[in-house]
Amino acid sequence: MEALAGVEVCGPHGEWFTPSLRDIERKVSKATAGGLKALMRKRRETKPESQLVLTKRWDAATAELDDTLRAEIARKVRQRIRDLWGGGAAYSVVQRLAGEYLADLTLKAGVGGTFAEIMPACELPKGVVEAGRSARRVHQHRTDIKAWDDQRPRVRLTSAGLAPMELVFGDVHHFDVYVARPDGTLATPKGIAWLDAGTRRVRIDLVLCEPGTAIRNSDVIDSFIHMTQDPCWGMPAKLYLDNGSEYGFAEFLPDALKLAGLDCEDFGRGRALIRATAYNAAAKGILEGSFRVIEQTILGAVPGYIGGDRMNSRRANLGKAPSPFDGTFDDFAHDFVGLLAFYNTKRQTGDLGGRSPEQAYAQAVTAGWQRTDVDELALMTAFSMEATRTIQDGKISVGGEWFYCDELARHTGDRVSVRLPKYLCWPAVPVFTTKGDLIGIALPDQVYSRLDPAGAVEAARRKGVARDAIRSEAADVNRIDVKAEMIASGRRQSAPPVPASKGTIELGRDRAEIGRRIMESPTERRDRDREEKQAKLRATLERVERFRGL
Numbered sequence: 001m002e003a004l005a006g007v008e009v010c011g012p013h014g015e016w017f018t019p020s021l022r023d024i025e026r027k028v029s030k031a032t033a034g035g036l037k038a039l040m041r042k043r044r045e046t047k048p049e050s051q052l053v054l055t056k057r058w059d060a061a062t063a064e065l066d067d068t069l070r071a072e073i074a075r076k077v078r079q080r081i082r083d084l085w086g087g088g089a090a091y092s093v094v095q096r097l098a099g100e101y102l103a104d105l106t107l108k109a110g111v112g113g114t115f116a117e118i119m120p121a122c123e124l125p126k127g128v129v130e131a132g133r134s135a136r137r138v139h140q141h142r143t144d145i146k147a148w149d150d151q152r153p154r155v156r157l158t159s160a161g162l163a164p165m166e167l168v169f170g171d172v173h174h175f176d177v178y179v180a181r182p183d184g185t186l187a188t189p190k191g192i193a194w195l196d197a198g199t200r201r202v203r204i205d206l207v208l209c210e211p212g213t214a215i216r217n218s219d220v221i222d223s224f225i226h227m228t229q230d231p232c233w234g235m236p237a238k239l240y241l242d243n244g245s246e247y248g249f250a251e252f253l254p255d256a257l258k259l260a261g262l263d264c265e266d267f268g269r270g271r272a273l274i275r276a277t278a279y280n281a282a283a284k285g286i287l288e289g290s291f292r293v294i295e296q297t298i299l300g301a302v303p304g305y306i307g308g309d310r311m312n313s314r315r316a317n318l319g320k321a322p323s324p325f326d327g328t329f330d331d332f333a334h335d336f337v338g339l340l341a342f343y344n345t346k347r348q349t350g351d352l353g354g355r356s357p358e359q360a361y362a363q364a365v366t367a368g369w370q371r372t373d374v375d376e377l378a379l380m381t382a383f384s385m386e387a388t389r390t391i392q393d394g395k396i397s398v399g400g401e402w403f404y405c406d407e408l409a410r411h412t413g414d415r416v417s418v419r420l421p422k423y424l425c426w427p428a429v430p431v432f433t434t435k436g437d438l439i440g441i442a443l444p445d446q447v448y449s450r451l452d453p454a455g456a457v458e459a460a461r462r463k464g465v466a467r468d469a470i471r472s473e474a475a476d477v478n479r480i481d482v483k484a485e486m487i488a489s490g491r492r493q494s495a496p497p498v499p500a501s502k503g504t505i506e507l508g509r510d511r512a513e514i515g516r517r518i519m520e521s522p523t524e525r526r527d528r529d530r531e532e533k534q535a536k537l538r539a540t541l542e543r544v545e546r547f548r549g550l
Contacts, residue, residue, distance in 0.1 A: 001025060055128060058102065061121035065109055073105045081124075081132035088139040095129045159286065159351045162198035164364045165371065168236035169195040169287040170224075172215050176295060178304045178324040179208060179332050186324050188306075189332065190215050192223040195287045196233070197240075199360040200352055201344050202290050203227055206336060208329045218425070221383055225376060232361070234371030290343075298339045304332075381430070384419040389431075391416060394462070395445055396431065403429050407440030409462070410469035418442075 005021035030038040053059050053067075054074040062070055080101050084094040103115055103122040111118060141148045159167070171193050178186045191204040192215065205223040207215060228235045299305050304325035325332050344357045352360055389396040394409045396402070396418065408416075408431065416439060417432040431439045448455025520528070 001028065054102075055123075055125060057121045057123070058106070061118065062106060062109070062111055065111065069109055073102070073109060076105060077102045077124075078128075078132065081129060082135040085132050086135040086138040088136075088143065091129060094132075095124055095126075098129065099124050159197040159200075164196055164198045164201075164361055164369055165234055165236045167197040167238045167240060168227075169193075169197060170220075170239060170241045171287050171291075172220070173204075173291050175206075175299060176306050177299055177302055177332070178306055178322055179329050180324045181208065181210075181329070185211060187211075189329065192220055193287065193291070194223070194227050194233075195290055196236075196357075196361075197286060199357050199364065200286075200290070200348060201357040201361055202294070202340065203230070203233060204336070204340060206329075206333050217422075225379055228374050228379060229376055231371070235374045237372070294340075294343055298343055302332075302335070302339070380421075380426075381419055384421050387418050387420050388415055388434075389418050390414070394466070396429070396442060398429055402445040403442035404445040405431070405440040405442040406462075406465045407431075408442065409466045410473060411439060 001024045002021060004019070004024055006018060008016055008018045010016055027039060053062075053070045054077065059070075062073075077098060081094055081098045084097055089097065099119070099122045102124070103119050106118055106122060107113075107115065137148065173191045173193055175189050175191055177188060179189055181187055187208055189206045189208050191206050193202060193204045195202050205226060207219050209215065227233050302325065304323060306322045327335075345359075347354055347356050347359075355363075389398070391408050391411050391414055394406075394412055395404045396408070396416070398418065398420065415434065417434055417436070419430045419432070427443070429442045431442050433439060446458075448458065517525075
């Protein structure tokens with residue numbers, strides 16, 4: 001201990017000091033008696049009678065009240081403070097209203113004086129008011145869910161270990177650069193972006209929308225197909241997309257992934273397609289961060305860049321509108337390709353560890369990574385719906401238009417299955433049997449003028465196609481006398497048994513006579529009339545004979 005005394009040492013809080021021999025002896029004595037815990041500073045002990053109920057001034061002014069009543073008033077005031085914070089009140093508002101509320105409760109409790117007289121004792125210090133500030137997060141959650149969501153706790157994610165194209169993020173971004181349309185109006189290009197999580201490469205297809213329009217599903221589908229056909233990208237294994245309406249086509253992507261022969265059963269939630277929850281920018285933080293870097297560090301130097309604040313846009317001259325990009329949209333798209341190449345070759349920290357996206361991609365290729373290819377035409381059919389049609393005169397009707405192909409001639413009257421595009425526009429319609437076999441690709445049926453010779457030529461050709469179809473069908477059909485076959489079949493059947501009669505139902509002689517007259521033939525009717533006339537004649541002769549005898 002004598003050797004340590006007088007030597008400068010560093011304390012537990014980083015400060016340097018020189019302990020004396022007495023200091024060392026005192027601490028050794030404490031450690032010997034109570035262990036290391038005895039060296040800790042003791043917590044300050046507060047006597048129960050010295051603890052405040054609320055504030056010093058209010059406690060003194062209400063000393064005559066019962067302790068239980070004072071504690072209840074303090075509880076109500078602290079609750080009112082939390083309620084005010086939760087209602088969105090500012091600090092000064094909370095302090096004033098809570099103090100006035102305390103004054104009202106104090107007067108109701110029986111403390112003498114007026115409101116003005118008791119108010120000085122009810123003023124609340126900062127510590128009491130700030131104790132309920134945590135309730136302000138409730139107001140933020142109710143009125144500004146975006147700010148609350150940005151501050152909520154999140155897990156840390158990493159893309160380390162992902163292979164190229166194992167997970168691709170997709171989003172639509174509005175770039176803050178004014179570009180002139182052909183008609184002279186200004187617009188900001190929209191970008192359909194794809195980010196490879198494994199290498200952080202970004203691919204963006206630009207679209208300059210017409211006035212009053214936005215990115216459509218067909219635009220995103222075209223961009224997605226172009227990505228799959230890029231030899232440096234290919235077909236992704238999993239997609240993480242935004243929840244926007246322009247990604248409605250994504251519901252058809254599982255079929256598209258099946259076309260590529262991808263097995264996605266063991267991925268996370270068992271799906272090859274994952275959608276970000278609504279208004280959840282953090283879910284696409286990796287892509288949003290790339291957008292921010294592209295906007296601020298790359299596009300910031302491009303003429304026409306106006307920044308993200310439309311009310312305070314960047315402009316070259318005071319009092320004038322921002323100047324657009326010096327060139328056409330095609331010129332901007334050409335320059336953007338070069339700027340994006342600069343971004344993809346820029347070194348990044350984090351998961352890439354100082355490598356650029358292109359370097360990470362090159363290392364993966366060198367290590368043996370291979371892309372997954374998918375046929376462009378087969379991929380287009382994945383973004384379609386199945387419907388049924390009935391062939392009429394070798395044609396089918398789709399959307400009010402008629403489509404024809406020669407293969408439909410032998411299926412006239414049959415019900416077939418067709419594939420109709422959900423978002424794209426196809427110039428033809430694939431037609432299948434109900435079992436899924438391809439019949440043919442139907443094209444729009446051309447309408448000819450009555451005086452156009454080409455119409456007669458086409459009609460003759462189609463007639464020949466129909467005859468060829470009939471000859472093909474008749475080649476393996478033998479003639480059968482169906483009438484004779486049916487008669488023979490009927491004769492082979494046993495005669496039905498005749499049951500014995502158990503009596504005749506009599507409905508009266510008059511009704512029987514009426515029935516006979518209804519069913520009698522013309523010859524029977526003439527015979528009956530003749531017999532009736534002869535009977536009348538005989539009766540007349542008999543009466544005459546009787547008169548003569550008298």
